[in-house]
Amino acid sequence: MLPLTGLKVVELGHYIAAPFCTRLLADLGAEVIKVEPPGGDPFRGWGAKHNGHSVWFSVHGRNKLSVTLDLKSEEGKRRVKALCARADAVVENFRPGYLERIGLGPEVLHAANPNLIIARISGYGQDGPYRDKPAFGAIGEAMGGLRHLTANPGQSEYPPPRCGVSISDDLAGMYAALAIASACWGRERGNNAGKVLDLDLVSSVFSLMEGMLPEHGLFGWVRQPAGAAIPTAAPTNTYPCADGKWLCVAGNSDLIFARLMALIGRPELAADPRMATNGGRCEHAAELDAAIADWTRTLPAKEAEALLEGAEVPCSRLYDIADCATDPHFLARGMVQKVADPLLGEVLHPAPPFRFDGIAPAEMIRWPGRAAGADNDHVFHELLGEAR
Template identity: 75%
Template structure:
């Protein structure tokens, strides 16, 4: 039995943030009914296609019941209210004001179900001067402070790169999933506050900025891009190897640092006053990184990794997806699963990132992302008792 079995969620989500939240909840066993417009979620048109079907949606929509409704119609609105009436939570990520305009604002939803937890995910939040501005994930990265940090120092002619996935949407989705479970627990225990959850992309990224806000408040410091390094710990960087591949090394605890210096043939550096503590290593990181880079330049990435593994120094080559799929640790942890998708055939899925005693990772993928409206008859007929 999965942990959230019995929890009922209605998703009025499109694109990424809310659907990512419900994917996590569905993986954990919640019944998720995804309400899509008649033409389907716009994200179905993103990414590569196989036999005319979106590959990403196999994962993005997995374990969800897909129904199609026109929210702007009276029939669509009434059906959403019926769904909300039997649900524990409704998660949406439309722009602020849209739900109210189509007659599905919190007051109307709570009239249908006073205990309903409503999670609202938006670009900037439900209030504030920017609430009505449009936003996608890249805007959350930019305004939340993350994109400022992804540049290489002094590389002002090139734009700071994004991380390659919609990280601010995913973060907001994770926070939404956690908040929904928390609020449902509160309702179960008689706490009826917190029935409306307001989450946004910018705040989700901003929450990750670690010590940067207190540093600014106390000292006026504005942390600048560090490239592959980080200002607060050393050595932790990515170093070029003899075969042109990169190796990430994190040797920033004092004990690990001593082992690292022994491996690279520089044991005297471990007792050098410039490097004996993390603080002094941070002050002299250029000389330290140069010594490590000189060593990795003489080894292939695999040779360097094996030498550091033998000394228990945290390190890893930079994996691409092929490396992930072929790695024995990924295989042993069942992180890559081959599943049967009725629309795509055999397809690889990432396992849910959480493991529970007595629950197989494969138990969490009950079915793949379905075609838009695939479950209309089941949901409206069997669950709501409506005529076909």
């Protein structure tokens, strides 16, 4: 049995943040009822279509029931209240104040179910001077401090790279899932605090800034961008190879550093007192990076990777999605699942990344995302008991 079997969750979500939170809860076994506008979540229009259906939604909507209703209609509001009355939690990611404006704010939902946990995900949070501003994931990266760090030093004419996926939505969604699980734990033990949970994109990213804030507070330091490197550990960087590919190498512990220097034929650097500690190596990171790159440039990435693996130095080529889909380790761990999707045919899904002993990864993908409103009949008539 999946760990969250029996937990009932309503999603009033769109795009990524709230739907990602409920995807995690659904993968873990919760019953998730996703409420979509009559035309479907706008996210269904993102990425490729096949047979007229969204390919991304096969993953994004998996293990969920989909109902369509107009939140602003009387019938829609009545149904949302009825769904919340039988639920443990509701997750939403509208702009702060939207639910209140249409008459579905926390007071109304708690009148329908006093024990309901209401998780709210927004760009900036439910209070503070920016609360009313709309936001997408890129804004979380920008204001949370991440985008400043991913810039390449010396390339100020190029915009600092975006992190390829909507990482701030995913982070806020993960935090929301953890917050919901925590609130459920508290509620089971009579702790009535924490029924309205407030998560936001910019704080979710900001919370990951490691030691930068205490350093700033104590010393006034402002961490500067380091591109593919990181100023607090060395040597660790991404190095060019003979075949034009990139290799990520993390040789930043004393023992691993010594093995790495021996492998690349520079044992004198391992013996150099300047390089004896991580702090010293950080000061001389450019010299170490140049030595490692001199070695990687002589070999195709796969060969360099194999030699580094032989020396037990953490490393990886930079995988694209085709590499991920065919890698023997991901395959052996069940990370690439073939799912029979009635709308799309056979579709590859990434398995949930958590493992519970006794539960196979495939068991966590109960069904792929369905068409908008596919479960209207089941939910409205069987679960809510409306007359046909």
